[in-house]
Amino acid sequence: MLAANPRATRAPYPAELKKVLSIEKALESREWLFSWDKISREATPLYQLPGLAARLKVGSVSAKDESARSVLGSFKALGAPIALVRLIQRLWPDHHLDARGLFEGNYRELLTHFTVVSATDGNHGKGLAAAAQTLGCRCVIVLHGNVSVERENAIATYGAEIVRITGNYDASVEEAARLASLNGWQVVSDTSYDGYQDIPRDVMQGYGTIAAEVVDQSDSQPDRPAYTHVLLQGGVGGLAAGVASYLWEFHGEHRPRFIVAEPQQADCLYQSALSGRATRATGSVDSVMAGLACGETSPLAWKFLQPGVDDFMTISDDDAVNAMRILAAGCDDDVPIVAGESGAAGLAGLIVLLQDEQLATKVGLDVSSRVLLINTEGATAPGTYEQLVGETADSVLQRQSDWRDSR
Known part of the structure; x- marks a missing residue:
């Protein structure tokens, strides 16, 4: 399903939004992140996929x-660490804690009895557990019933204490808030709710690092975007x-045309576009796209999406798995890419749109379109990845390495 957003505007970026999310703060976050030993100091690759573009009959992908x-x-890895650092700086203003020192673990003694908690898919x-481990504070993670044991173990590896509940993601968010209130802990969540916006804002600001690198790598100019269309994941x-x-x-x-894709059964952003306000999903929420299996739109994020995103669409789990396999295969001598279930959602959305001439026309996709996709994750659940793709992530990465060596 596709919903054109009648409230989207092509006006300059509003001053009131710039007070919340800005290029200046995004670049500051990017600089801070590069002092953390768990983040690469090099920009992530921006791959050109001419084979895929030719098959899909667009100008470039x-x-x-x-x-x-x-x-x-x-x-x-870009969001939770920045939010944690900025939270600690706000809580201890008189200590003048610098971000680099926090990421180097210089204030571990101060943070020994400080606990953060969050729900997650x-x-x-x-990301929060790894950052807390580095900075020296305690971390408690609440997992709902649909989070796999494989993902649980990956979180526990970074020292987090795991709390399991029944129910879906939204139930885990409520439980994290309850535990924080009961124990005097701090919630570090990537979704906002009434009275809780500072931390989700900081999380989103960290994500600006991706866009900053895209601008540098694509040689975009303010009046000449490198891309006509940008496909983005929902959640x-x-x-x-x-x-x-x-x-x-x-x-x-x-600005480019922004299109957001999300699971059919976790369609909170699509429903928000229809209603004109941040609202809930209508489906079961459970999806193979675990990172996008969210039932309720972040009201803070919606302040940016309502005026800034042109189209919202839903995709099936099968669409996502098909896109994972296409990226892994390396279409017509394109580089093979390991894309997790949520990471392939942008490509899945693009393929769905281009399979229907009417939908493609509605969003302005044609042979001249220049499309940007963001692979948001690799095989964060390796067993699930192998089951869905029919090949291990290590095997795909080896073919990727061979592809690079042949160039």
Whole structure:
């Protein structure tokens, strides 16, 4: 399903939004992150996929590969650490704690009795757990019934204490808030709710690093975007808001067309577009796209998505798995890419649109379109990846290495 957003605007980036998310703060976050030993100091690859573009009959397809960002395997390594650092700085203003020193573990004694808690579908929790371990504070992660044991173990590896509940993601968010209130802990969540916006804002600001690198790598100019269309993953809306806000501020009225894709059964952003306000999903929420299996839109993210995203669409689990396999195969001598279930959602959305001439026309996709995809994660659940793709992630990465060596 596709919903054109009648409230989207091509006006310059609004001043009121710039007070919340800005290029300036995104670049500051990027500089801080590069002092953390779990983040690569090099930009993640921006691959050109001419074979795929030819098959899909568009001008070009580019894929920003966030699987190479960190040992954590996903873009979430950019959000939770920044939010944790900024939270600690706010809580101890008189200590003048610098970000680099925090990432170097210089204040571990101060933070020994400080506890953070969050709900997660996997990647956000792993990013928070790793950051807490580095900084020296305690971390508790709440997991709902649909999070696999494989993802649980990956989080626990970084020292987090795991709390298991029944129910879905939204139930885990409620439980994390309850535990925080009961124990005096701090919630570090990537979704906002009434009275809770500062931390989700900081999480989204970290995601601006992706857009900053895209601008540098693609030689985009303010009045000449390198891309006509940008496909973004849904979830609660944080990634889409972080990336779209940066590119909107940079390009102003010349910004690309932003299209958000999310699971059919976790369609909170699609439903928000229909209703004109942040609202809930109508389906079961459970999806193979674990990182996008969110039932409720982040109200803070929606402040950016409502005026800034042109189209919202839903995709099936089968669409996502098909896209994973296409990226892994390396279409017509394209580089093979390891894309997790949520990481392939952008390509899945693009393929769905191009399979229907009417949908393609509605969003302005044609032979001249220049499309940007963001692979938000690698094989963060290796067993699931192998089951869905029919090949191990290590095997795909070996073919990727061979591809590079042949160039």
